[in-house]
Amino acid sequence: xxxxxxxxxxxxxxxxxxxxxxxxxxxxxxxxxxxxxxxxxxxxxxxxxxxxxxxxxxxxxxxxxxxxxxxxxxxxxxxxxxxxxxxxxxxxxxxxxxxxxxxxxxxxxxxxxxxxxxxxxxxxxxxxxxxxxxxxxxxxxxxxxxxxxxxxxxxxxxxxxxxxxxxxxxxxxxxxxxxxxxxxxxxxxxxxxxxxxxxxxxxxxxxxxxxxxxxxxxxxxxxxxxxxxxxxxxxxxxxxxxxxxxxxxxxxxxxxxxxxxxxxxxxxxxxxxxxxxxxxxxxxxxxxxxxxxxxxxxxxxxxxxxxxxxxxxxxxxxxxxxxxxxxxxxxxxxxxxxxxxxxxxxxxxx
Amino acid sequence: xxxxxxxxxxxxxxxxxxxxxxxxxxxxxxxxxxxxxxxxxxxxxxxxxxxxxxxxxxxxxxxxxxxxxxxxxxxxxxxxxxxxxxxxxxxxxxxxxxxxxxxxxxxxxxxxxxxxxxxxxxxxxxxxxxxxxxxxxxxxxxxxxxxxxxxxxxxxxxxxxxxxxxxxxxxxxxxxxxxxxxxxxxxxxxxxxxxxxxxxxxxxxxxxxxxxxxxxxxxxxxxxxxxxxxxxxxxxxxxxxxxxxxxxxxxxxxxxxxxxxxxxxxxxxxxxxxxxxxxxxxxxxxxxxxxxxxxxxxxxxxxxxxxxxxxxxxxxxxxxxxxxxxxxxxxxxxxxxxxxxxxxxxxxxxxxxxxxxxxxxxxxxxxxxxxxxxxxxxxxxxxxxxxxxxxxxxxxxxxxxxxxxxxxxxxxxxxxxxxxxxxxxxxxxxxxxxxxxxxxxxxxxxxxxxxxxxxxxxxxxxxxxxxxxxxxxxxxxxxxxxxxxxxxxxxxxxxxxxxxxxxxxxxxxxxxxxxxxxxxxxxxxxxxxxxxxxxxxxxxxxxxxxxxxxxxxxxxxxxxxxxxxxxxxxxxxxxxxxxxxxxxxxxxxxxxxxxx
Ligand SMILES: Cc1cc2nc3c(=O)[nH]c(=O)nc-3n(C[C@H](O)[C@H](O)[C@H](O)COP(=O)(O)OP(=O)(O)OC[C@H]3O[C@@H](n4cnc5c(N)ncnc54)[C@H](O)[C@@H]3O)c2cc1C
Ligand SMILES: Cc1ncc(C[n+]2csc(CCOP(=O)(O)OP(=O)(O)O)c2C)c(N)n1
Ligand code: SF4
Ligand code: SF4
Ligand code: SF4
Ligand SMILES: [Mg+2]
Numbered sequence: 001x002x003x004x005x006x007x008x009x010x011x012x013x014x015x016x017x018x019x020x021x022x023x024x025x026x027x028x029x030x031x032x033x034x035x036x037x038x039x040x041x042x043x044x045x046x047x048x049x050x051x052x053x054x055x056x057x058x059x060x061x062x063x064x065x066x067x068x069x070x071x072x073x074x075x076x077x078x079x080x081x082x083x084x085x086x087x088x089x090x091x092x093x094x095x096x097x098x099x100x101x102x103x104x105x106x107x108x109x110x111x112x113x114x115x116x117x118x119x120x121x122x123x124x125x126x127x128x129x130x131x132x133x134x135x136x137x138x139x140x141x142x143x144x145x146x147x148x149x150x151x152x153x154x155x156x157x158x159x160x161x162x163x164x165x166x167x168x169x170x171x172x173x174x175x176x177x178x179x180x181x182x183x184x185x186x187x188x189x190x191x192x193x194x195x196x197x198x199x200x201x202x203x204x205x206x207x208x209x210x211x212x213x214x215x216x217x218x219x220x221x222x223x224x225x226x227x228x229x230x231x232x233x234x235x236x237x238x239x240x241x242x243x244x245x246x247x248x249x250x251x252x253x254x255x256x257x258x259x260x261x262x263x264x265x266x267x268x269x270x271x272x273x274x275x276x277x278x279x280x281x282x283x284x285x286x287x288x289x290x291x292x293x294x295x296x297x298x299x300x301x302x303x304x305x306x307x308x309x310x311x312x313x314x315x316x317x318x319x320x321x322x323x324x325x326x327x328x329x330x331x332x333x334x335x336x337x338x339x340x341x342x343x344x345x346x347x348x349x350x
Numbered sequence: 351x352x353x354x355x356x357x358x359x360x361x362x363x364x365x366x367x368x369x370x371x372x373x374x375x376x377x378x379x380x381x382x383x384x385x386x387x388x389x390x391x392x393x394x395x396x397x398x399x400x401x402x403x404x405x406x407x408x409x410x411x412x413x414x415x416x417x418x419x420x421x422x423x424x425x426x427x428x429x430x431x432x433x434x435x436x437x438x439x440x441x442x443x444x445x446x447x448x449x450x451x452x453x454x455x456x457x458x459x460x461x462x463x464x465x466x467x468x469x470x471x472x473x474x475x476x477x478x479x480x481x482x483x484x485x486x487x488x489x490x491x492x493x494x495x496x497x498x499x500x501x502x503x504x505x506x507x508x509x510x511x512x513x514x515x516x517x518x519x520x521x522x523x524x525x526x527x528x529x530x531x532x533x534x535x536x537x538x539x540x541x542x543x544x545x546x547x548x549x550x551x552x553x554x555x556x557x558x559x560x561x562x563x564x565x566x567x568x569x570x571x572x573x574x575x576x577x578x579x580x581x582x583x584x585x586x587x588x589x590x591x592x593x594x595x596x597x598x599x600x601x602x603x604x605x606x607x608x609x610x611x612x613x614x615x616x617x618x619x620x621x622x623x624x625x626x627x628x629x630x631x632x633x634x635x636x637x638x639x640x641x642x643x644x645x646x647x648x649x650x651x652x653x654x655x656x657x658x659x660x661x662x663x664x665x666x667x668x669x670x671x672x673x674x675x676x677x678x679x680x681x682x683x684x685x686x687x688x689x690x691x692x693x694x695x696x697x698x699x700x701x702x703x704x705x706x707x708x709x710x711x712x713x714x715x716x717x718x719x720x721x722x723x724x725x726x727x728x729x730x731x732x733x734x735x736x737x738x739x740x741x742x743x744x745x746x747x748x749x750x751x752x753x754x755x756x757x758x759x760x761x762x763x764x765x766x767x768x769x770x771x772x773x774x775x776x777x778x779x780x781x782x783x784x785x786x787x788x789x790x791x792x793x794x795x796x797x798x799x800x801x802x803x804x805x806x807x808x809x810x811x812x813x814x815x816x817x818x819x820x821x822x823x824x825x826x827x828x829x830x831x832x833x834x835x836x837x838x839x840x841x842x843x844x845x846x847x848x849x850x851x852x853x854x855x856x857x858x859x860x861x862x863x864x865x866x867x868x869x870x871x872x873x874x875x876x877x878x879x880x881x882x883x884x885x886x887x888x889x890x891x892x893x894x895x896x897x898x899x900x901x902x903x904x905x906x907x908x909x910x911x912x913x914x915x916x917x918x919x920x921x922x923x924x925x926x927x928x929x930x931x932x933x934x935x936x937x938x939x940x941x942x943x944x945x946x
Contacts, residue, residue, distance in 0.1 A: 003788045003924060006796035006861040008424045010915050011891045013863070023861075035853040035927025043858035190854055218853065218927045228849045236903050 004242075005029050017053035025050045029329070030074040037189035038068050038137045038217030042075040044192050045106065048199035049076065052247065055324035060096060060103045064089040066110035067144045068137035068215070071119035079106075082293060087118025088133075097130055101317050102197035104203055111152040112142040115170045118249035122172070124136075126179040126208060131315040133202040133209045137189070139217035140228035147220025154227045155218055160220050169207045169287075171297075173307060176210040177290045178334035184289065185306045188237050189216070190230065198306060206267040207315040214302065236298065239305040240281035246271040266311050274306070283309045351881060351908060352874045353901045356844075359778040362936045364417040365895065365913050366839045367433055371418035373752035375941050376400040377556045378415060378431055379840040383792065384554040385434055386833040388826075391445050393438035398445075400943065402472050402518075402751050403497075405510040408436025409821065411442070412629065418838050423892060424862060424915055427801035429835045432823075436827040439510070444481060450479040453694045454524040457481030462542040464488075464531050467495020468547035468747045469738025471518050473755025473761070476943060478521045480762060485542070486523050489530035492583075493549055496739075497747060498579040500599070502606050505818040526687075534706040534734075544761045546735045553740040555698040556771075557594060558771070561652030561659075564691070568659040569652065572603045572696030572917060581815070587612040588691035592662050594618060594649055595696035596626035601633065603694040609816045616642045616688055618649070618662070620679065622669060635820065639809045648679060648684055652693065661689035699744050719906045726770040727753060735760055751805055755943035776941035780934040781843055784923070787881055790933060792841050796861075796922040797834040804828075838918045841935045845909060847901045849931035856922035860914035870908045882910060890914055 005026075013021040025046040030039050035185055049059065059079040062073035065086035072081050080103065082118070082350055114122045114136050140153040147159075152172065176184050183205045187195045195213065202209035214233050216222055222229040227236075227275040245336040248269040264272040264283065274283065289308040295304035325332065354361055362471070364370050368378040384393035398403035411432050419428030459482050461706060463470040466488035474484045493499060493515045497506065500645050528727060537545060545722035554571035556562075572595065578584040593603045596619035604615045617636065618627055623645045627634060637643060647664035654660060666684035675874055701719065707711055713721040713730040720729050720788065722799050727735045733789035737753030739745055760770035785789045805822040812820045824832060857865045866886045873881055878897045883889065890897075902908060923931040 003921075005859065005921060006799055006917055006919055008796060008861060008865045008917060010888045011423070012888055014888075030859075033927065034925045035851070035855045037853065039858055039925075043854075126568055171901050190852060194855070216853070218851075222851075231904070234852065303598060 001027065001104040016050055018055060020050065022046055022050040023257065023258060024029055025056060025076055026306060027075040027077045028073050030071075032067055032070065032074070033217075033219045035218040036067065036143075037139065037213075037217070038071045039074065041135065041195070041213055041215055041252070042071050042135055042187040043117065044189075044195040044199055046315055047192070048196050048203065050195070052200055054104060054203070056234055060105050060161075062089050062093045062096070062105055062107040062132075064113035065108050066113045066142065068108055068139075069112035069113055070144075071108050071137065072106075086204045087113055087116070087121055089113065090118065090121035090130075093132055094125060095197070097316070098322075100326045101131065101322070102203065102326045105130075106277075107132055107134045108137050109134065110143070111136055111138045111140065111150040111172070113149040115172055118169070122248040123175065126176050126181050126210065128286045129182065129313065129319060129344065131206055131208065131210045133199070133201075133211065135211045135213055137214050137215040138172070139215050139221055140226065140249065141217050143217045147217070158228055159226055160223050162181065164275075173210070173212045173294055174290050175330045177286055177293075177308055181210045181288070181308070182207040183310040184295075184309040186212045186214070186302070186304045188233055188302075188304055191237070191304070194239070194243065194304065194314070197243050200286040201270075201272045201306070201309075202266050203265065204270045205309070207313045209308075213282055214304075227322060233302060236302050237243045237304055238301045240276070240292070240303065241305050242275040242277065243306050244275070246273055255271045260324070263310055264311060271310065272306065281282070283307070322325060351871050351910075352897050353789055354899045355895070357414060359776070359936065361387065362778075362780070362842050363938065365916075366936065367418040367420050367894065368415035368429075370415045372401070373414065373749045374401045374943070376415075377840065379838050380431070380838055380937075381438060382434055382833050382836040383838070384887060385829060386793070386836075387439055388830075390438050391443050391448070391675075393699055394442040395448055396443060396761060397438055398517075401582060401748060402475055402754070403468060403514045403747065403852060404435050405439035405514050406497060406506060407748060408432060408434075408439050409510070410497075411748055414748070418894070419804060420916075421838050422837060424837075424896065424917060425798075425800070430801055430804065430832050431790075434829065434832060436823050440823055441826070441829075442618060445515070447520070448627050449517055450455070450732065452478040453481045455481065456483050457811070458543065458871070459483065460485065460544040461544050461546065462487065462540070462548045463548060464537075465495060465738070465740070466490070466493035466527070467524070467550050467738055467750060468497060469550075469740070469750035470495075470546060470759075471515065472550070473546050473737070473758045474523050474753045475518045475521065475757035476755060477761065478505040478518075478523070480484060482765075484523045486525045487529050487531050487819050488525075488527055491527050493525065493527070496573075497643070499580050500573055500602065502576065502602050503567040503581070504605065504609065504812065504820050504849050505602075507817065507819050513523060517687060518818065530705075531704050534712065534918050535710050537712065538731070538734075542733070543765050544735065544936070546757055546761065547734065547736040548738045548754070549702070549740045549741050550699045551744040553700045553702040554695065555700065557649065557695045559651050559699060560896055561654045564654040564657065565652040565659040566594045566693060569693045571907070572599045574696045575694055576602055576606060579610065584610075586610050590614045590690040591692045591694065591696045592616050592618055592688050593696055594662070595698075596621055596628055597696065597698075598628045598632050599699075600694075600696040601628045601636050603696050604636055605639055607694065608639055608641060608813045611910055612650065612692075613900075614642075614690075614800055616644055616690070618644045618647050618664060618688060619776070620648045620667065620669075621677075622646060625669070627675070635806075638806075640677055642781070644686075644688075646682050650682075650685075653687060658689070659693070661687050662693055663687050680818075701740050701743060701769060713718045723771075725773065727757045727769055728764070733764065747915060752942070758768045759942070760845070773942075777939045779937045780842065780909075783920075783935055788924060790920055791933070792933075793834070793840050794918070794933070795836070795840075796839070796919050799831065802828045802832045802871070818829045841917060841918050841920070841933050842923060843898075843911065843936045845900055846932070847897070847903055847909075850903050850909065850929045851928055852903055852905055855925040855927065856931055857887075858926040859921045861919065861921065862917055864912045864914075864916045867903075867907050867909055870902055870906055870927040886910060886912065888912075
């Protein structure tokens with residue numbers, strides 16, 4: 001009997017700028033249910049970070065409580081991480097980010113963690129424009145506690161035990177848009193071709209990036225009648241555009257569809273390339289994005305892809321004009337410049 | 351794309367690299383698992399059924415299985431398959447009562463086998479239990495062919511050879527040793543229902559250079575010289591010996607000469623060291639015994655002084671490959687005189703069919719080789735079958751065994767009045783190895799250890815005595831460690847399209863990126879290699895294995911598995927929520943052989 005992943009790897013695995021293969025970005029072997037969408041998200045994160053050549057130790061994995069919040073253990077073993085209290089990941093991340101803005105903050109939360117107990121925290125971290133990637137693994141239930149309906153469940157569906165969803169669902173994308181998030185996307189865990197470039201762009205984006213990832217719970221929400229099952233999502237998913245992420249140094253040689261595209265330049269010079277499938281598609285219009293999400297929902301479709309992006313938005317540190325040097329590196333003599341400076345400050349108020 | 355056909359065993363057998371590469375299709379992973387279980391006799395019997403001489407082959411097989419071993423692709427070195435076979439032979443109990451017996455009642459058919467090498471002995475073994483009467487003829491006094499006359503005792507102890515030959519002779523062979531067959535015409539007059547020719551390739555090539563005649567007493571054909579040593583006609587070598595040739599015969603000649611008292615032994619070969627035909631391990635062993643291997647020298651003359659051999663003269667050459675891929679030799683202008691007292695010429699062997707009259711209807715081709723049907727080994731005289739080295743020139747023991755199996759099936763069909771071309775198809779079975787959660791009936795954990803080396807005795811000890819076996823074989827601990835390296839390639843990843851929900855869990859967990867879910871490509875004609883280039887997570891590393899391509903899944907996508915790198919670790923099946931992947935063991939009833 002064994003449940004260990006071999007160290008052997010494919011002989012022709014590509015290495016990134018740091019000389020690492022994606023295997024060096026993996027985490028512990030997952031203990032989630034076999035087939036859980038969250039594992040696919042972990043795999044997408046592994047590939048995104050590898051392809052971006054981010055040093056694993058420059059990443060902090062942040063999470064709350066839930067199966068989704070356990071997932072960070074299953075990617076990036078060599079990254080920093082904090083598995084916080086249920087629904088409190090946003091404030092812990094805010095604190096961490098204030099102390100060290102140099103790290104890349106990858107947050108993994110669940111729809112229970114963010115739309116129920118942590119809804120207040122969620123709302124405020126969006127408002128604050130914290131520079132982070134906030135991912136919610138949206139499975140419509142509380143997986144870890146055995147499948148109770150989450151606030152994201154569609155009204156009228158039943159969970160596996162037959163409990164009816166009586167109330168309107170909370171759509172975290174719509175909320176994020178409404179509260180001013182500068183990067184909003186919705187993806188399906190089963191579609192890595194879409195998910196990986198969007199995670200990469202979200203990391204490159206220097207502001208608050210929200211990705212809502214429909215991630216089926218095979219054990220408690222994959223039954224007939226569920227709107228988060230593999231079958232249902234595969235049948236109802238739609239997108240307005242195919243997105244591709246082009247890093248700064250790379251020639252554009254992507255094999256994505258022919259035809260017209262639009263490039264959005266991100267902070268670091270990398271490019272989000274958008275091949276429109278729907279002529280109407282527009283990532284710069286927040287109101288329209290909110291409208292699109294709702295319209296598709298009414299048609300029984302799940303709209304995925306990059307919904308909104310404002311590459312010029314200013315993040316929390318910029319808004320607060322904090323020092324360039326991360327605060328945790330500022331030495332005591334600078335933080336506490338002594339009596340003479342205090343005197344000068346006090347004098348200025350006299 | 352075109353779905354992989356898994357309605358028969360072809361795809362799965364190919365996945366078992368070693369078993370596919372073994373000419374006799376020995377179920378390698380199965381016997382290695384038995385060794386890991388310390389079931390040595392069972393492991394021996396599995397071998398014996400397919401390759402007939404496990405104790406012999408566990409020492410001297412050419413091991414085509416090892417370069418094929420999957421381990422060589424995912425790691426560096428293959429599993430020591432051959433040496434594990436020896437472990438089964440060395441540690442087994444008495445298995446004589448497990449051997450098949452000839453039925454009391456003969457089936458009335460009489461078969462003559464010419465030559466008692468591995469090819470004929472295999473035919474005998476396969477046909478005896480079916481009730482055939484077997485008459486075996488060899489001009490030598492004992493059975494074994496070149497296994498006895500050529501392979502020196504320091505590589506293959508006589509006791510091991512005797513034991514495995516006796517298993518067959520004792521099944522009831524009517525043997526005629528010391529009787530050379532000199533006329534096929536005469537033999538055909540005798541009332542044999544079929545004749546099998548397993549006379550090998552017994553004629554060593556000579557090297558007719560200037561000086562050849564005068565130096566004649568001091569020049570020997572390598573295989574003749576080795577046979578003389580084996581049969582005790584020759585037990586001494588002079589002080590200085592030069593061996594010409596770079597194949598395994600040359601290696602056996604030089605090492606034997608060393609043991610018979612030669613002090614200065616040189617192997618001089620035209621090619622580079624890498625291009626020498628001898629197996630890498632043979633070359634290493636020779637070098638370890640302080641034998642000088644001189645490469646890139648082309649012999650030009652046997653230098654004779656005062657009516658005696660002085661030495662051999664060589665041109666130094668450079669070899670390179672021309673644009674057509676042919677090797678071209680160019681003289682550098684340097685020469686070398688290798689002084690010596692004996693020259694052993696080991697530059698190749700040929701078949702010898704002087705005893706087959708050319709007017710009896712047995713057709714020969716332009717190269718004076720008998721014309722044979724490759725699938726049946728039947729000659730143009732329908733009751734004459736030819737196999738082993740006699741069929742297509744010198745090969746090795748395991749090929750001779752495979753030919754023996756093939757000919758036995760043909761002879762059996764022929765004697766029943768059936769068409770030997772209608773080969774019986776082997777049964778196959780795929781059995782799930784799942785026992786429970788994370789529980790498989792095979793050890794699916796991957797062992798990351800490197801190949802274990804077989805202990806040798808010191809070369810100084812080794813060269814003292816001709817019959818001292820050089821390799822000591824694995825002790826039990828090493829054997830168990832080595833057995834643990836086998837990847838169980840016969841436990842297959844079997845895929846069921848209809849249950850896959852396309853969650854990609856298997857794709858994500860696979861340590862070697864074998865599994866891909868991709869958009870279907872609407873093209874059934876272009877070869878998959880071409881269609882799939884750039885479409886998979888990682889491009890194919892080798893072409894040794896095929897792709898396993900599924901039918902369309904629910905979304906219309908397909909699953910493509912690259913069989914090259916699969917570790918057979920079962921993680922895909924562990925991770926699959928619906929059981930769309932299962933690990934199933936392939937069992938084949940001793941394919942292409944009559945003994946099942
Ligand atoms: C020096 C040397 C080392 C080798 N080492 C290895 C090794 O390590 N591993 C390996 O796998 N292979 C090795 N081989 C090759 C291997 O021995 C042969 O490929 C194999 O034995 C062929 O088997 P066979 O049954 O076709 O014929 P053989 O083994 O050649 O047997 C043919 C028999 O037919 C008899 N015979 C021939 N003509 C007549 C006749 N007219 N009447 C009666 N009897 C006749 C011969 O006496 C002989 O006994 C080696 C070969 C040589 C020369
Ligand atoms: C303060 C607190 N309240 C309740 C719980 C119980 N609890 C654990 S996980 C969870 C819901 C998790 O749901 P979600 O975030 O959607 O994660 P999933 O398991 O579905 O991925 C709840 C309610 C808790 N751990 N802590
Ligand atoms: S309970 Fe659901 S969410 Fe949790 S691991 Fe299992 S499938 Fe995934
Ligand atoms: S058994 Fe499955 S998981 Fe393991 S290497 Fe093969 S395809 Fe990959
Ligand atoms: S894990 Fe099973 S169900 Fe999921 S994609 Fe693989 S084969 Fe299909
Ligand atoms: Mg949930």
